[in-house]
Amino acid sequence: MPKALIAGNWKMNGLAADIAEARSxxxxxxANGASCRVALCPPATLIAKMAWSLKxxxxxxxxxxxxxxxxxxxxxxxxxxxxxxxxxxxxxxxxSERRADHGESDAVVCAKAQAAFRxxxxxxxxxxxxxxxxxAGRALDVVVGQxxxxxxxxxxxxxxxxxxxxxxxIGTGLTPTLAExxxxxxxxxxxxxxxxxxxxxxxxxxxxxxxxxANAAEILATAEVGGALVGGASLKAADFxxxxxxx
Numbered sequence: 001m002p003k004a005l006i007a008g009n010w011k012m013n014g015l016a017a018d019i020a021e022a023r024s025x026x027x028x029x030x031a032n033g034a035s036c037r038v039a040l041c042p043p044a045t046l047i048a049k050m051a052w053s054l055k056x057x058x059x060x061x062x063x064x065x066x067x068x069x070x071x072x073x074x075x076x077x078x079x080x081x082x083x084x085x086x087x088x089x090x091x092x093x094x095x096s097e098r099r100a101d102h103g104e105s106d107a108v109v110c111a112k113a114q115a116a117f118r119x120x121x122x123x124x125x126x127x128x129x130x131x132x133x134x135x136a137g138r139a140l141d142v143v144v145g146q147x148x149x150x151x152x153x154x155x156x157x158x159x160x161x162x163x164x165x166x167x168x169x170i171g172t173g174l175t176p177t178l179a180e181x182x183x184x185x186x187x188x189x190x191x192x193x194x195x196x197x198x199x200x201x202x203x204x205x206x207x208x209x210x211x212x213x214a215n216a217a218e219i220l221a222t223a224e225v226g227g228a229l230v231g232g233a234s235l236k237a238a239d240f241x242x243x244x245x246x247x
Contacts, residue, residue, distance in 0.1 A: 008234025051087025106149025
């Protein structure tokens, strides 16, 4: 199995004072080590500050999104190169909130993953079904289709992660059963292997969707779960550290 990755997505939360939580996390990990890779993805306004504050620590810094272009007339957007310049080493692409709020298609997500590779960033490519799609028995078809459409073939030459986030479980407190998680992760792994060979077998598949200290250990012990993409529980060092320690 690839080395697990526990990534925190702060979403639209966090001001400069909250970097103290990131420092607390880094200090705890520096003191006692970790059996997995750890990353925080703050809002863009904090990336440079956090990267500077955590320099040399066990905690990597990532962005929450990037534009597919190198530069240009795209007001409000940030290129992958800008993220790298600010100190990021990863970037989340295709999160369900971006797909829903901004209409991002698989093709758009694929282009953003390619931009991440271009800039030397590791993309965390997100996929996941809605509640209606799951109730209709289409969860596997939807997720496999998103993997096929969102992961560029050039991923064979780059490091990347997949994140399975059932849309209906994000921020709701609901989670699929362990069997349901294992079923989707197995389908993702099979699809990645078919498309990318050894690279598809090596990429960590993260689970995201109301991951918290109380359920992290059992989720992370599930077959083909290679880490977690954590939302609200990543905002406080004490909570996030418990999830990291659950690996």
